[in-house]
Amino acid sequence: xxxxxFDPWARRALAEVESALERWVPADAPAGLGEAMRYxxxxxxxxxxxxxxxxxxxxxxxxxxxxxxxxxxxELIHAYSLxxxxxxxxxxxxxxxxxxxxxxxxxxxxxxxxxxxMQALAFEILTPDGDAVAPALQARLCGLLARAAxxxxxxxxxxxxxxxxxxxxxxxxxxxxxxxxxxxxxQASVLMGAACGAVSAHDWRALAGYGAAIGLAFQVVDDIxxxxxxxxxxxxxxxxxxxxxxxxxxxxxxxxxxxxRAHALRAQAHAALARSTLAQPARLALLADRIxxxxx
Amino acid sequence: xxxxxFDPWARRALAEVESALERWVPADAPAGLGEAMRYxxxxxxxxxxxxxxxxxxxxxxxxxxxxxxxxxxxELIHAYSLxxxxxxxxxxxxxxxxxxxxxxxxxxxxxxxxxxxMQALAFEILTPDGDAVAPALQARLCGLLARAAxxxxxxxxxxxxxxxxxxxxxxxxxxxxxxxxxxxxxQASVLMGAACGAVSAHDWRALAGYGAAIGLAFQVVDDIxxxxxxxxxxxxxxxxxxxxxxxxxxxxxxxxxxxxRAHALRAQAHAALARSTLAQPARLALLADRIxxxxx
Numbered sequence: 001x002x003x004x005x006f007d008p009w010a011r012r013a014l015a016e017v018e019s020a021l022e023r024w025v026p027a028d029a030p031a032g033l034g035e036a037m038r039y040x041x042x043x044x045x046x047x048x049x050x051x052x053x054x055x056x057x058x059x060x061x062x063x064x065x066x067x068x069x070x071x072x073x074x075e076l077i078h079a080y081s082l083x084x085x086x087x088x089x090x091x092x093x094x095x096x097x098x099x100x101x102x103x104x105x106x107x108x109x110x111x112x113x114x115x116x117x118m119q120a121l122a123f124e125i126l127t128p129d130g131d132a133v134a135p136a137l138q139a140r141l142c143g144l145l146a147r148a149a150x151x152x153x154x155x156x157x158x159x160x161x162x163x164x165x166x167x168x169x170x171x172x173x174x175x176x177x178x179x180x181x182x183x184x185x186x187q188a189s190v191l192m193g194a195a196c197g198a199v200s201a202h203d204w205r206a207l208a209g210y211g212a213a214i215g216l217a218f219q220v221v222d223d224i225x226x227x228x229x230x231x232x233x234x235x236x237x238x239x240x241x242x243x244x245x246x247x248x249x250x251x252x253x254x255x256x257x258x259x260x261r262a263h264a265l266r267a268q269a270h271a272a273l274a275r276s277t278l279a280q281p282a283r284l285a286l287l288a289d290r291i292x293x294x295x296x
Numbered sequence: 297x298x299x300x301x302f303d304p305w306a307r308r309a310l311a312e313v314e315s316a317l318e319r320w321v322p323a324d325a326p327a328g329l330g331e332a333m334r335y336x337x338x339x340x341x342x343x344x345x346x347x348x349x350x351x352x353x354x355x356x357x358x359x360x361x362x363x364x365x366x367x368x369x370x371e372l373i374h375a376y377s378l379x380x381x382x383x384x385x386x387x388x389x390x391x392x393x394x395x396x397x398x399x400x401x402x403x404x405x406x407x408x409x410x411x412x413x414m415q416a417l418a419f420e421i422l423t424p425d426g427d428a429v430a431p432a433l434q435a436r437l438c439g440l441l442a443r444a445a446x447x448x449x450x451x452x453x454x455x456x457x458x459x460x461x462x463x464x465x466x467x468x469x470x471x472x473x474x475x476x477x478x479x480x481x482x483q484a485s486v487l488m489g490a491a492c493g494a495v496s497a498h499d500w501r502a503l504a505g506y507g508a509a510i511g512l513a514f515q516v517v518d519d520i521x522x523x524x525x526x527x528x529x530x531x532x533x534x535x536x537x538x539x540x541x542x543x544x545x546x547x548x549x550x551x552x553x554x555x556x557r558a559h560a561l562r563a564q565a566h567a568a569l570a571r572s573t574l575a576q577p578a579r580l581a582l583l584a585d586r587i588x589x590x591x592x
Binding site for chain 1: 322325326327328329330333376377380383385386403404405406408409411412413415416417418419420422423424425431432434435436438439441442443445446447448449451452453454455456458459476
């Protein structure tokens with residue numbers, strides 16, 4: 001598959017995800033809560049995680065309806081973490097995806113509740129009534145997502161991040177932080193997609209390796225872009241982590257070594273796919289390229 | 297069953313729940329996150345929701361190991377909501393269960409993360425690896441809990457609560473708010489316990505009716521205690537809602553009518569159990585009495 005085949009696929013996949021978010025994130029939740037939730041997740045973001053879910057599901061020829069639910073659930077967890085992360089007691093950011101952040105628009109209390117309700121909604125979407133998704137798969141997806149979002153994953157990484165402000169970290173500690181904070185959910189996206197099909201233990205390990213590599217690569221590239229691009233390009237305040245005394249791959253390694261690290265991780269991701277017996281790993285391979293080559 | 301038989305059961309059940317919380321809420325989550333999570337949920341609270349889960353499971357002769365997980369998960373959702381609710385952008389409370397609140401002790405950022413991680417942990421605990429809990433039951437419990445915690449349940453009720461400050465509400469609107477804010481999770485506790493066994497549609501409806509009645513009764517009694525008891529007895533700041541211009545059952549109905557309402561709801565709960573064909577509804581009946589007769 002070449003890029004020409006990838007882009008129509010990605011466009012179609014993104015349209016499906018947007019339409020599902022539009023349908024499943026409730027406009028009518030009481031007292032403005034639904035509006036704040038929708039503001040926090042609709043019409044924005046690169047949707048990298050949903051694309052990973054759907055590409056992994058296709059790679060294992062899995063259940064597309066279940067994967068769409070997984071894609072939306074993962075994006076809701078990601079979006080809620082941004083809503084909370086932007087609040088004054090955390091990063092105190094006013095701009096996200098080129099728009100005022102949720103707490104700037106709706107107030108801090110509503111932003112906190114919207115984030116909380118978005119996390120719950122992720123698990124609601126994974127557990128539809130009836131037999132739209134096999135119950136054992138519902139349980140598996142809930143388990144993968146909860147572990148990636150929780151203390152051992154994203155929330156744990158954020159706690160390390162909080163504690164690291166103003167400290168010098170070596171690369172190993174920085175990687176540990178980001179493997180949890182960003183990597184866990186990106187890796188879970190791949191594995192949730194894979195769980196929607198039948199996959200051997202060998203391929204599961206290969207996909208876990210792929211997910212770990214692109215998970216870290218994503219953050220390395222984020223740090224590079226944050227130090228080299230303008231806020232307008234990124235749609236969020238650039239250079240904020242470094243300015244706040246937070247260690248980044250660029251402050252720890254320098255920008256050239258950080259670029260080399262990103263390319264090495266891309267190679268690791270490709271090698272993991274090459275080890276697998278997956279029939280259709282091409283979209284996952286292209287997604288690794290997109291993650292490393294992106295410019296915003 | 298009389299009170300003498302109930303108390304040893306409740307003591308044993310509570311000890312089991314405390315020990316499970318102690319085991320499952322991780323002390324070693326990174327950068328102090330585990331400590332903040334444990335502070336937010338261990339050694340405190342009346343554990344009404346876990347008792348409801350376990351009593352409902354016994355009433356249907358259900359899977360006790362699954363019910364223990366459900367009991368802990370429900371309590372984690374309740375505890376996380378208190379951690380977030382106490383924060384300065386919400387109720388700004390400094391005292392909870394007789395101790396400084398989590399944000400006072402660990403800072404606002406850590407309190408927000410701890411609450412977020414506690415919500416995720418609830419779903420981790422419901423989805424153990426292996427076959428400790430049947431996968432279909434895992435999915436059912438996740439679905440019930442997510443819906444009770446989310447926009448249509450607890451988080452939605454909190455949004456109505458936020459919007460209601462300084463407003464006059466009629467009893468119907470006040471009931472709607474509390475059915476979501478407090479009632480949904482109390483009712484879900486009963487239904488999650490019942491889901492751990494085989495239960496007919498008739499008995500499910502009876503248990504849902506029981507859960508709705510005690511869910512609302514709990515809040516009516518909370519409002520009465522808040523207006524009549526001292527902070528020391530309650531372990532939290534008394535009279536705060538009324539002082540903040542938030543409508544309560546006491547400000548809307550007056551204390552005598554609120555008491556009559558609580559007793560009517562207890563009678564509804566008992567009637568729902570009497571309609572059921574449950575073999576052992578006695579502990580649920582006694583829990584309804586305890587909820588209405590409690591003094592803190």
